[in-house]
């Protein structure tokens with residue numbers, strides 16, 4: 001199957017692209033390299049350095065004709081979304097709408113969206129937070145991800161586009177970007193400067209946070225492109241479970257965001 005992976009030079013997208021290639025799929029990557037890294041790209045994937053909002057997006061679909069789209073590209077910093085909500089919405093809402101439109105024009109069979117559990121439910125007081133918990137984002141990033149999910153449902157209702165929204169918790173693992181949503185969990189790579197200190201994660205004292213390893217996110221993403229079933233309206237989300245971790249405050253060791 002030919003799969004277009006947006007954000008395929010980023011943390012999660014590059015691992016999923018690696019796995020799709022290993023499973024024998026044909027992979028095309030679209031990434032503007034704003035936070036991604038060319039070193040994460042595999043030689044046997046075709047790469048387009050392009051912004052999601054580029055006027056050439058339709059041309060890319062015409063040339064490549066992907067059967068599935070795995071949409072990982074995003075402005076993924078909660079803090080930046082607070083500082084510049086218009087930029088955030090431009091990438092995360094309008095960029096997603098442009099991709100959905102091109103997908104419909106060019107007969108994509110399945111559209112997978114990297115949503116968020118952490119930022120969508122806001123300050124949820126139920127843990128683990130169930131899929132049907134009210135979505136009450138408290139950041140423009142969460143609001144944009146929720147809007148993108150509504151666009152998915154709308155494109156499904158209007159055009160029958162099959163989709164799933166994957167509500168990741170805080171993903172951590174190799175290639176992790178400390179400035180994105182993942183920055184709340186300290187990067188796995190050993191840091192010599194830590195000495196004997198414990199690795200802690202950022203957040204509010206006495207609050208729980210869900211996290212899951214990159215391998216779990218990747219495994220779920222990888223199973224999705226082949227699934228053709230159209231979800232019933234409102235049933236497109238597939239939240240991923242995560243391990244509970246007690247938050248401790250230690251702003252020095254993790255990234256800047258708190259999703």
Ligand SMILES: NC(=O)c1ccc[n+]([C@@H]2O[C@H](COP(=O)([O-])OP(=O)(O)OC[C@H]3O[C@@H](n4cnc5c(N)ncnc54)[C@H](O)[C@@H]3O)[C@@H](O)[C@H]2O)c1
Nearest residue numbers: 007009010011012032033034035036051052073074171182
């Ligand atoms: N990492 C997490 O804990 C986490 C949690 C929940 C949701 N998510 C979502 O998962 C997805 C991947 O996150 P990540 O942690 O791998 O982030 P990342 O920053 O490592 O990857 C995002 C990729 O998108 C690319 N990109 C950004 N804006 C673009 C644009 N306008 N056009 C084209 N490419 C663009 C970047 O260059 C980067 O390669 C994102 O949609 C993010 O919102 C991540």
